[in-house]
Amino acid sequence: MHENNLALEEKITGMILEASGSLYGNAPDADQVQLQQTRREFEGDITAVVFPFIRYSKKTPEQTGNDIGRYLVDHMPEIKSFNTIKGFLNLKIDPLYWTRYLNSLLNDPSFGLVKADPKVYVVEYSSPNTNKPLHLGHIRNNLIGFSLSRILEATGHKVHRVNIVNDRGIHICKSMLAWMKWGNGATPGTTGKKGDHLVGDYYVLFEQEYRKEADRLVQQGMDPDEARRSAPLIEEAQELLRRWEAHDSDTWKTWQMMNQWVDEGFNETYRALGVSFDKIYYESETYTHGKAIVMEGLDKGVFARHDDGSVWVDLTAEGLDEKVLLRSDGTSVYITQDLGTAHLRYEDFHFDRHVYVVGNEQNYHFQVLFKVLARMGFPWAQGLYHLSYGMVELPEGKMKSREGTVVDADDLISEMIDTATGMSKELGKLDGLETSEIERIMRIIGLGALKYFILKVDPRKNMTFDPKESIDFNGNTGPFIQYTYARIQSLLRNAAERKIPVPHGVPGHVIPNSKEQSLIRRLSMYATAVSEAAEEYNPALIANYVYELVKEYNQFYHDFPVLGEPDPATRELRIALSVCTGKVIRSAMYLLGIELPPRM
RNA sequence: GGUCCCGUAGUUCAAUUGGAUAGAAUAUCAGAUUCCGGUUCUGAGGGUUGGGGGUUCGAGUCCCUCCGGGAUCACCA
Numbered sequence: 001m002h003e004n005n006l007a008l009e010e011k012i013t014g015m016i017l018e019a020s021g022s023l024y025g026n027a028p029d030a031d032q033v034q035l036q037q038t039r040r041e042f043e044g045d046i047t048a049v050v051f052p053f054i055r056y057s058k059k060t061p062e063q064t065g066n067d068i069g070r071y072l073v074d075h076m077p078e079i080k081s082f083n084t085i086k087g088f089l090n091l092k093i094d095p096l097y098w099t100r101y102l103n104s105l106l107n108d109p110s111f112g113l114v115k116a117d118p119k120v121y122v123v124e125y126s127s128p129n130t131n132k133p134l135h136l137g138h139i140r141n142n143l144i145g146f147s148l149s150r151i152l153e154a155t156g157h158k159v160h161r162v163n164i165v166n167d168r169g170i171h172i173c174k175s176m177l178a179w180m181k182w183g184n185g186a187t188p189g190t191t192g193k194k195g196d197h198l199v200g201d202y203y204v205l206f207e208q209e210y211r212k213e214a215d216r217l218v219q220q221g222m223d224p225d226e227a228r229r230s231a232p233l234i235e236e237a238q239e240l241l242r243r244w245e246a247h248d249s250d251t252w253k254t255w256q257m258m259n260q261w262v263d264e265g266f267n268e269t270y271r272a273l274g275v276s277f278d279k280i281y282y283e284s285e286t287y288t289h290g291k292a293i294v295m296e297g298l299d300k301g302v303f304a305r306h307d308d309g310s311v312w313v314d315l316t317a318e319g320l321d322e323k324v325l326l327r328s329d330g331t332s333v334y335i336t337q338d339l340g341t342a343h344l345r346y347e348d349f350h351f352d353r354h355v356y357v358v359g360n361e362q363n364y365h366f367q368v369l370f371k372v373l374a375r376m377g378f379p380w381a382q383g384l385y386h387l388s389y390g391m392v393e394l395p396e397g398k399m400k401s402r403e404g405t406v407v408d409a410d411d412l413i414s415e416m417i418d419t420a421t422g423m424s425k426e427l428g429k430l431d432g433l434e435t436s437e438i439e440r441i442m443r444i445i446g447l448g449a450l451k452y453f454i455l456k457v458d459p460r461k462n463m464t465f466d467p468k469e470s471i472d473f474n475g476n477t478g479p480f481i482q483y484t485y486a487r488i489q490s491l492l493r494n495a496a497e498r499k500i501p502v503p504h505g506v507p508g509h510v511i512p513n514s515k516e517q518s519l520i521r522r523l524s525m526y527a528t529a530v531s532e533a534a535e536e537y538n539p540a541l542i543a544n545y546v547y548e549l550v551k552e553y554n555q556f557y558h559d560f561p562v563l564g565e566p567d568p569a570t571r572e573l574r575i576a577l578s579v580c581t582g583k584v585i586r587s588a589m590y591l592l593g594i595e596l597p598p599r600m
Numbered sequence: 601g602g603u604c605c606c607g608u609a610g611u612u613c614a615a616u617u618g619g620a621u622a623g624a625a626u627a628u629c630a631g632a633u634u635c636c637g638g639u640u641c642u643g644a645g646g647g648u649u650g651g652g653g654g655u656u657c658g659a660g661u662c663c664c665u666c667c668g669g670g671a672u673c674a675c676c677a
Contacts, residue, residue, distance in 0.1 A: 457613065
């Protein structure tokens with residue numbers, strides 16, 4: 001049977017409680033038992049905090065630790081010795097336990113992952129508007145959403161990846177109008193431009209012309225607000241929106257054509273990023289669903305209709321404001337649509353949990369959304385969660401579209417690949433490979449750098465993105481981890497050439513040295529890292545775990561020979577260690593959505 | 601103004617969720633190394649965790665208060 005580190009920790013926890021009961025006649029709750037990895041400067045592997053026990057023992061922390069330690073050594077064969085320092089009980093594990101653990105890891109295809117109670121998840125991410133290409137913020141969104149989906153799957157859940165495309169509304173009409181006025185029939189085919197960029201250009205053009213018009217009106221003495229409202233261009237755009245809502249056939253043809261361009265453009269970016277979806281919702285198809293819910297809420301008396309016909313929800317009792325749900329003309333607002341799609345998603349998937357990966361500027365919106373759905377009495381509303389990620393800033397400051405400092409996703413991706421290529425050439429690592437192979441590897445490294453740099457940061461926090469720092473080949477970077485993996489692969493190829501077999505197991509009597517033990521212990525923590533990452537919706541926990549592992553492996557690799565080790569049993573141990581490190585790196589990189597190069 | 605989030609080495613990020621002397625990377629400095637001032641290795645310095653108070657065996661983490669930064673508060677999406 002598979003023996004993993006969690007099992008050992010559970011066993012120790014149980015035994016500590018037993019010790020307390022037997023020695024002092026009473027014990028605290030199991031969650032009061034805190035185990036942690038022993039710090040390097042002390043002797044031992046696992047450390048228990050004894051403070052929770054002194055109220056039962058009525059002794060000093062040292063005496064209590066010694067009591068419990070002696071009990072554990074007497075009752076658990078895995079524990080060889082102990083020492084107590086200042087209320088911390090350090091336990092030394094039998095080194096042969098680690099040998100057995102390594103063997104189980106070597107033969108376990110699931111790398112010791114722990115399965116939780118399987119639940120059905122919907123994870124929504126990306127959610128682009130079709131009037132502009134994707135930018136750096138979307139990259140963070142997509143990477144977090146995609147990685148989170150894989151992490152949840154790895155812990156045994158069923159995950160539906162979902163994207164909602166905002167393909168209707170006044171912003172779309174703006175780019176349509178500009179294209180109709182000044183486009184001269186330009187298409188991605190005639191201009192050679194990616195569809196989403198082409199449409200984005202017309203959106204920008206609209207905004208420029210619109211601003212000019214408004215400025216002119218202000219110069220003629222009009223109030224600025226009034227000028228923005230009544231400029232002919234914006235009125236034309238609104239007229240276009242009305243025609244769209246009336247299903248005017250010419251308008252719809254143009255709209256569909258331009259949407260298709262954008263769709264193709266987005267798909268190319270998604271492909272480059274390596275993200276995908278199980279279902280794509282289009283707002284144009286779902287935006288009317290919310291009205292029915294609002295009507296239902298009215299019937300239930302959860303909402304109120306004002307004299308002008310608009311419908312409101314009053315959340316002042318819960319510390320929020322009043323919020324409009326239907327305009328006085330009966331049309332939907334933003335939140336109405338989200339009410340509808342949430343309901344629709346439940347009908348589609350019957351989820352237990354629904355995670356929205358959306359930027360933290362919408363915190364308030366989701367608070368309101370969840371409260372409204374809870375008030376409506378939908379039981380599934382309890383499973384809704386807003387994974388609110390922080391903004392991405394540049395070393396020069398925030399991205400501002402007004403100032404043209406928005407980092408375009410496609411530009412960034414190709415820039416990362418170029419930088420990777422430049423650095424590799426300089427280091428002379430590409431000699432003797434075919435061009436297509438080089439391109440493939442550089443793509444993997446460039447994107448690996450980008451993805452790792454973004455995913456290693458706690459999603460909730462705002463972060464600064466520095467392209468130069470992310471592509472570095474050492475330090476806490478993607479390429480550094482990829483490099484270590486490539487070196488392990490090369491080591492194994494080397495072993496095969498020298499007819500050194502990869503062992504199926506290490507002889508049970510081999511005692512690992514302290515660095516090897518420590519590395520095995522690190523490997524054993526992988527399962528914990530994954531389940532915590534799943535519980536906290538935080539891929540960064542895995543990224544930071546893998547970095548620690550790689551650092552420790554490199555140190556080990558630097559200190560001890562692997563293939564050059566003369567003693568066969570020790571050599572097998574070290575090869576097994578390398579194989580398992582490779583396995584865990586591969587698994588973790590998969591969860592982060594980062595590819596591994598065959599060589600570097 | 602109301603609500604919410606954030607503040608950790610010069611910089612970018614960690615800190616096992618309340619645990620031991622707050623750690624890495626990068627930058628800087630000092631040695632070593634070579635064809636080189638850019639490579640590699642070794643080492644060092646760098647912190648009152650924004651300030652103050654409180655809770656307890658123990659606080660970067662929890663509570664209060666002030667300071668600073670950000671988001672949001674549309675019949676926009």
